[in-house]
Structure formats: structure tokens, C-alpha cells
Amino acid sequence: MAATGTEIPPPMQLMQMMMGFMVTKAVSSAAKLGIADQLAKGPTYYTDIAKAVKCEEKAVHRLLRALTSVGVFAEPKPGTFALTPVSEFLRKDHPGSLRAMAEMITTPSHWLPWGKLEETLKDGVSCAEKVLGGNVFDYYKRNPAEGEIFAAAMSSFSSLTGSAVAEAYDFKRFKKIVDVGGGHGFLLATVLQSAPSAKGVLYDLPEVVKDAGPLLKAVKDRVEIKSGSFFDSVPEGGDCYLLKHIIHDWDDARCTIILKNIRKAMAPGGKVAVVEILMPEVVRSDVSFLMDMNMLAMTPGGCERTEFRFAELFKGAGLKLSSITPTMSPVSVIEAVAV
Numbered sequence: 001m002a003a004t005g006t007e008i009p010p011p012m013q014l015m016q017m018m019m020g021f022m023v024t025k026a027v028s029s030a031a032k033l034g035i036a037d038q039l040a041k042g043p044t045y046y047t048d049i050a051k052a053v054k055c056e057e058k059a060v061h062r063l064l065r066a067l068t069s070v071g072v073f074a075e076p077k078p079g080t081f082a083l084t085p086v087s088e089f090l091r092k093d094h095p096g097s098l099r100a101m102a103e104m105i106t107t108p109s110h111w112l113p114w115g116k117l118e119e120t121l122k123d124g125v126s127c128a129e130k131v132l133g134g135n136v137f138d139y140y141k142r143n144p145a146e147g148e149i150f151a152a153a154m155s156s157f158s159s160l161t162g163s164a165v166a167e168a169y170d171f172k173r174f175k176k177i178v179d180v181g182g183g184h185g186f187l188l189a190t191v192l193q194s195a196p197s198a199k200g201v202l203y204d205l206p207e208v209v210k211d212a213g214p215l216l217k218a219v220k221d222r223v224e225i226k227s228g229s230f231f232d233s234v235p236e237g238g239d240c241y242l243l244k245h246i247i248h249d250w251d252d253a254r255c256t257i258i259l260k261n262i263r264k265a266m267a268p269g270g271k272v273a274v275v276e277i278l279m280p281e282v283v284r285s286d287v288s289f290l291m292d293m294n295m296l297a298m299t300p301g302g303c304e305r306t307e308f309r310f311a312e313l314f315k316g317a318g319l320k321l322s323s324i325t326p327t328m329s330p331v332s333v334i335e336a337v338a339v
């Protein structure tokens, strides 16, 4: 096929793909240094940026140029850099900030297992346990500073999806919403704001919920914080059990334990609302396929699932798939009820 004027030749497409990790690390470093927060004050000369973030001037200039070349920043005058609509989302104070996610994506918890992807591909078992000395959640327990960044990253991703979930799925009908593995409670707070008469329970590991207060401020009178492992039990009596990005972390056997614990604890007529990226049955351009690779690299048997696989999973836990609600974000609400 003859190349059109705008078509990128295949070897260049491949080069761009191969250099993708450089973009990832450059964005992540800019996020960690807080460069977008500096630029929020207005276009700034690179030496002043370097001074503010305590880095070497020429190196920072090169980072800014590289990120400008891919659209993250702009250079309105030679040497002066500014935010673009993309880097607005790297600001800490942006309501949809992805800064924590950008920082987290290259912390050792992710960078090390991805660096050994071939080992994972050999036997299909994530080498995260080997390189991190335990599963990723145990690793965060031993490395609390990194665990904090992960929890903040999850909240920042929820800022992208939380209101879309609250708008698409009717939470008003529930009396008690239990967010299982709810992290710092960003989603629960968002959902409770759309369901003013519901009470909420935030449930996660003790080392995670201890930092949950600030995000729940707006709904604190309606929220109870509980800690424990969802492999042992979950809080009782909810009529809605929210599970956002929990099921994709685990293999079918472990998901079944979690779902059975919910089945046991839920109020009669209750719903399980799984919030995940639903994988299409047929490959197409869709974020779920790369997310699935992330689960392969990072988690003990976790994966993204199709509608069919969710239905099978629910069946094994005494539940049945009752509805799928797409949202204006990449995630859907996959609902199950007791059989």
C-alpha cells in the first residue's frame, strides 16, 4: 500500500513503540519532581524550574525538551516552558490529577517485575514474587512509602473513573455500601455523595485504611472504616458490595474465596458491584489488553476478564451475573446477585 502523507513508516512506528518506556520514565520523573506544579504559576524559564526542583539545569532542559516533543509541555519562547492540556493532569491540585499514578508506574514495585517480563512469559507465573520477595501487597507492607504512593495512585485513577461510575450505576437504592479493598476511600466518598441516604463501610488492609481519613471528609458521618483481609471475611450486612480493581488482581481460585465471603456476608437481595475494565471477546484497540499484561507481570494470577469469564467466576461463588453497566470511563460495573 502506498504511504499517504501522514502515515508513519512501519519501522518508525516500531521505533516509537520501543522508545515508549523512555516517555514513561520521563513523565514519571517530571511528576515526581513536581515540574507541572511549578509551571502552574505560569510559563517559566528552564533554569528557574531546575532551581525550584533542585536539579541540574541542562539535564532539566533536556527533560523538558523531550517531553515537549511528545506534547506533555509546550515551549512558548526558547527555553521557557509551559503546561499543556496533558500536563495539567500532572498538577497535584488538579481535581483529576494523575500525578500519583505517573509517579507510581515507575516505582520498583512495577519497574522491577516489568523488567523481567521474559521470565514471567517462560512459565506464565508473575516473577513479581521473586523480584519483590513476596506478592506486591506484601511488598507494600514492607515498603510503606511505596505503598503510600500506590494507594495515592489508585485514588488518582479513581478520580478519572469514580464520578463516571457514580453517574452510570444507581447507588441511591442502597442502604449500606461496603467498598471491599477500597484503598483510601476515594470511590466510596464519590459514590456516597450520589447516594445521600446510604451509609458506607470502607474495608481494606490495616496498613492501608490507617491513612483513609482525608478523602472521606465530605461523608465522614456516614462512613465506618474497618480493616482485615478479604480472604478471611468481609463486613456483614451490606446491600451493595463494591469491588473496584480487586478481582483483576487475583486468579480465579482466590477471586472465588473473596466472592464467597461476600456472598456469605451480604444482606438478602444484595448486589455485588464489580468495577473493572471489561475485556472484549475479540482483540481490538482497547486498554484492557495492556492492562491484562500488567496483571500478568505484576500479580499472582490476576488478569482482565471478558463477560463470559465474569459469569463463570460468579457461578463458582454462588452468584450470577445480573447486569453490565458501561460508564463514560474505561471501566464498567459488572453486577452479580445471589443465586
Ligand SMILES: C[S@@+](CC[C@H](N)C(=O)[O-])C[C@H]1O[C@@H](n2cnc3c(N)ncnc32)[C@H](O)[C@@H]1O
Residues within 6 Å of the ligand: 137, 154, 155, 158, 180, 181, 182, 183, 184, 187, 203, 204, 205, 208, 228, 229, 230, 231, 243, 244, 245, 246, 249
Ligand atoms: C488495585 S488496588 C484497588 C484499590 C481501590 N479499590 C481503587 O480502585 O482505587 C487493590 C486494593 O486491594 C487491597 N488489598 C490487597 N489485599 C487485600 C486483602 N487481603 N484484604 C483486603 N484488601 C486487600 C489493597 O490494599 C488495595 O487497596
